[in-house]
Amino acid sequence: MSAPSSSYRIAPDGFYGRFGGAYVSEVLRPAIAELQACYREVIESEAFQSEFQTLLRDYVGRPSPLYHARRLSERYGARIYLKREDLNHTGAHKINNAIGQILLARTLGKTRIIAETGAGQHGVATATACALMGMPCVIYMGAVDVERQHVNVERMKMLGADVRPVQSGSRTLQDAVDTAIADWAAHPADTFYIIGSAVGPHPYPDLVARLQSVISKEVKAQLKAKEGRDYPDYLLACIGGGSNASGSIYHYLGTLGVRIVLGEAGGQGVESGRTAATINIGSAGILHGSRTLVMQDAEGRVIEPYSISAGLDYPGIGPLFAHLADTGRATVLPITDDEALHAAFELTRLEGIIPALESSHALALLPRCSFKSDDVVVLTVSGRGDKDIETYLKHKSRFTDV
Template sequence: MMDDPGPLGRFGRFGGRYVPEALIPACEALEEGFRDAWADATFRATLQQTLELYAGRPTPVTPALRLSAELGVTVLLKREDLAHTGSHKINNVLGQALLARRMGKRHLLAETGAGQHGVATATAAALFGMRATVFMGERDMERQELNVFRMRLLGAEVVPVTSGSRTLKDACSEALRAWVTEVADAHYCIGSVMGPHPYPWMVREFQRVVGEEARAQCAGLLPAAQPDVVVACVGGGSNAAGTFAGFVDTTARLVGVEAAGGAAITDGAPGVLHGFQSQVLQDEAGQVREAHSISAGLDYPGIGPEHAHLADIGRAEYVTATDEEVLAAVERLARAEGILPALESSHALAWVLRAAGTPALPTGSTVLVTLSGRGDKDAEQLAARR
């Protein structure tokens, strides 16, 4: 479970590679390049050293003592908000940038919603002396102005996407189109466990460090060595996939929390989007429906294919949180623990606040929550909603 999906890139009935013929060779070359690099001890050591010396790994697991006392459950926070650039996105981007450099690529293409993946891509490009072009929905640029500024300050070109809903879905579409035109020199640095094979598998492997660290850290903090429940927010689902990979072979319950307005597992149906088959929000005619979330990073109408598979086989469960619950969770954690979480991460917190003391999360339980990012970027939105 959560292993190599094989040459077809299938997670049960989900995954695969559904791209224009012009991109098939690029995807095949990427799979070959990743398999070769991931089997190379030198590549793995270089990535590990870069994560430690540059990105600040390992990130700690912090016991949320006051919040735990208030809720009657032990809450542990995996602090990806403390990684360089402010989120888990740097783990995947450093891996892909090193791989792109190994494959002779000099230009990184990326999509971004909340801007954190774009910032991480711009950061890695600056570190390794590469070009970066980031596609971002015009609506997301308006609500994440700080991250747009950060990307440009780091030297990236930020391209506004004005089509469709002007959000993450449309940014992904434009990045794929750009890759077709520049496939010889450019690498499309996808930010989540989505896209055509090998991306869902490759991104999960680059994010696996989150779950593996957390598992070892929990073993040193908890009498039972592992938490009862592991929770993470899910849009495409990279922070959740990386976290779940560390616990999938344990007895811990795995809970992914989607935005109520973009819940592909809860409200979607099997479909193909951006090169992969998964659960996708669709209307009666099979057309992709727009997602909605206060969080730009979860404003996506699909979900990573491995998450769809984990739901299919019952290994993970997927629930939702509303915008109002998310805003309340931000303030609750900030005031109880002095930690300002990203709106994305606050979906996971919102479920914990709602479930604590119920059969879903009984009193006395231990829950690990992955804080995928910090909330500085959301300050303007939060101020406008108060």
């Protein structure tokens, strides 16, 4: 797992530029220090990599295909490739990270797993990894998300997870993270917290990015075979916390000729008061153990986020992406609910692929970009849309002419 260009490599103190670090309670400092001291050595070891790569191949089903979407390409006037993370076991990119982190937890002698989830895909991936390894797990999920993602809740339960609805705050992803951190603080000796996104205290943002970097590593080899070069002109992905995007861009961060365009949840519009467009309206602050961009008021109180997508309904962003936006390395556009829905129905009808609502925020970037006919575009379809069918059916009548 080679590191990206030094301009974007995490510093020894856990910062990307002015963002990152580890702001945790006294009780969690030993657990965080243990992770910081060993995570690189463990995940780069021959034993870890041998087991990890074997499971990615034989259990997850990697490499995921890089599919040339011909009809989508015709519509947008470029050579558009879809990185099909939706075809992984469990239906999303989340399984890459869950498998890696549970192997790390086992190495550290932890016997209990906790996790947070929004759309449910990370919860399903964690429950799957725990079933595989015979480890108990508790999944915290906002009560609102439990209701709108009930199919994934039942999947987690079937896999043996203890799914605990969170009733505090806005009852969505941010509250699930808060509650998981509180659990970890109460049981630091035996518990490992598998964080699903590239957020949280150092080393989690870097750990998640490294485990997800299998995505861009495969893209390089697949593009070489299909296009005769190992880099695209554009990389497109959605961002909530940033796990699929961190893996999609990891090996291209230092390749400045590759334009990185990311779609965050604009909700009903950045000026509407119902949005999760953190990079576009956020300011620097501390959230869940990291200094990053946060949706907050003048007194530093977190503003409740909103998105039609449970997985992007988060008032912060991973520190790597705060840094990429801060330095201009990435362009981040807010995608409204309606733009995401339109993009989902468009992909379904042009290519026969039903994407997750999260992935639809990346697909909605296509009409916002100005491509040349010979541009090679790689877009990560981070998950499949089974979990979002009820939402799609609710809005189907509005998009019959897509």
